Amino acid sequence: MLSRVADNLYWMARYLERAEHTSRLVDVNLTLMLDEIGQSSEYRWRRVLRALAYRGEEISVTDGYKLAAELAFSPDNRASVTWCIGAARENARQVREQISSSQWQRLNHLYLQVTRDDIEISTEEAHLSDFLNSVVDGIHLFQGVTSSTMTHGEGWNFIRMGRYIERAQAAVNVLKVFHQEFIGRSDKTLEGADYLEWIGLLRSLGAFEAYCTTYTADVHADRVLEFLLLNPEFPHTVRYAVDSLRNALESVQGESRSRRTAELSRVAGRLQSSLSYGQISEILARDVQQYLEAILRQCHEIHELIYEIYIHYSIESALVS
Numbered sequence: 001m002l003s004r005v006a007d008n009l010y011w012m013a014r015y016l017e018r019a020e021h022t023s024r025l026v027d028v029n030l031t032l033m034l035d036e037i038g039q040s041s042e043y044r045w046r047r048v049l050r051a052l053a054y055r056g057e058e059i060s061v062t063d064g065y066k067l068a069a070e071l072a073f074s075p076d077n078r079a080s081v082t083w084c085i086g087a088a089r090e091n092a093r094q095v096r097e098q099i100s101s102s103q104w105q106r107l108n109h110l111y112l113q114v115t116r117d118d119i120e121i122s123t124e125e126a127h128l129s130d131f132l133n134s135v136v137d138g139i140h141l142f143q144g145v146t147s148s149t150m151t152h153g154e155g156w157n158f159i160r161m162g163r164y165i166e167r168a169q170a171a172v173n174v175l176k177v178f179h180q181e182f183i184g185r186s187d188k189t190l191e192g193a194d195y196l197e198w199i200g201l202l203r204s205l206g207a208f209e210a211y212c213t214t215y216t217a218d219v220h221a222d223r224v225l226e227f228l229l230l231n232p233e234f235p236h237t238v239r240y241a242v243d244s245l246r247n248a249l250e251s252v253q254g255e256s257r258s259r260r261t262a263e264l265s266r267v268a269g270r271l272q273s274s275l276s277y278g279q280i281s282e283i284l285a286r287d288v289q290q291y292l293e294a295i296l297r298q299c300h301e302i303h304e305l306i307y308e309i310y311i312h313y314s315i316e317s318a319l320v321s
Helices: 003-033 041-051 064-073 081-094 101-115 125-149 154-182 192-204 208-215 221-230 238-253 259-276 280-285 288-311 315-320
Strands: none
Touching: 003 041, 003 064, 003 081, 003 125, 003 154, 003 192, 003 288, 041 064, 041 154, 064 081, 064 125, 081 101, 081 125, 101 125, 125 154, 154 192, 154 221, 154 238, 154 288, 192 208, 192 221, 208 221, 221 238, 221 280, 238 259, 238 288, 259 288, 280 288
16 A cells, blocks of 8 residues: 555544544533532643643633634644544545545535534534534544445555554543542542542543443442553443554554564554553552553554554665565
């Protein structure tokens, strides 16, 4: 596969995953704003920006609805939902011949839906929430169409790589922020405001119902951390994302092993093993922040190796490997 094609498919998937994650996180925080107990709106929005690893210009958090609208609609803010969907569509347009007509139609429909001239850029909670939920629905439809109408070959696996590496990093960033703020409370049953905050964390990753199925609705911080980090069956946990990323990498590598692909396989396998065989008691017994930082570093290393091997490789390095 051409490196240009792999690059566009990879980033198309990353931007869509990012738009879905931002939509869900902002929508959950809008709901939490309606609850008067617990932490202030301003405090929660600062947490959202940290969880999104926001590195843009200074942005005001004093007006939560205005900030939510900025994260939803701004066409110039690279962290906004609208910007991410526009970037995903542009990547898809560059490789229009590599994706199915159904994929292109679905993504185009989503793009036109979020950028139409008459869209109501409202700061009202109900309008914002409707918009964000429609984006999540649209991306789920695109993912379903992708799985159903695209050959499950290299292109499909590069889409899976982009989706799952973005999902793993997003989940770890959210967990980092929550663990920093609620450290020292992991051995307690959560009550009142803290309980609502942790419910918000689960909903931010679409995991509340799945958590209740596994552990009942009795929320404990250590069980939440265990579920979101180590559960192998729920699609938005870190382990599920890393397992899926490893499977996609192995499928692309196939029989063509080289020194560089072996290095990529080693790094991804080491990360997968740490999650597959990790125990939450061991993770909690050491520095959790360092553990989460290590996952982010390994994800970044995997991203860099994907680029070195499949996208920005030199002719010389390809011949040597």
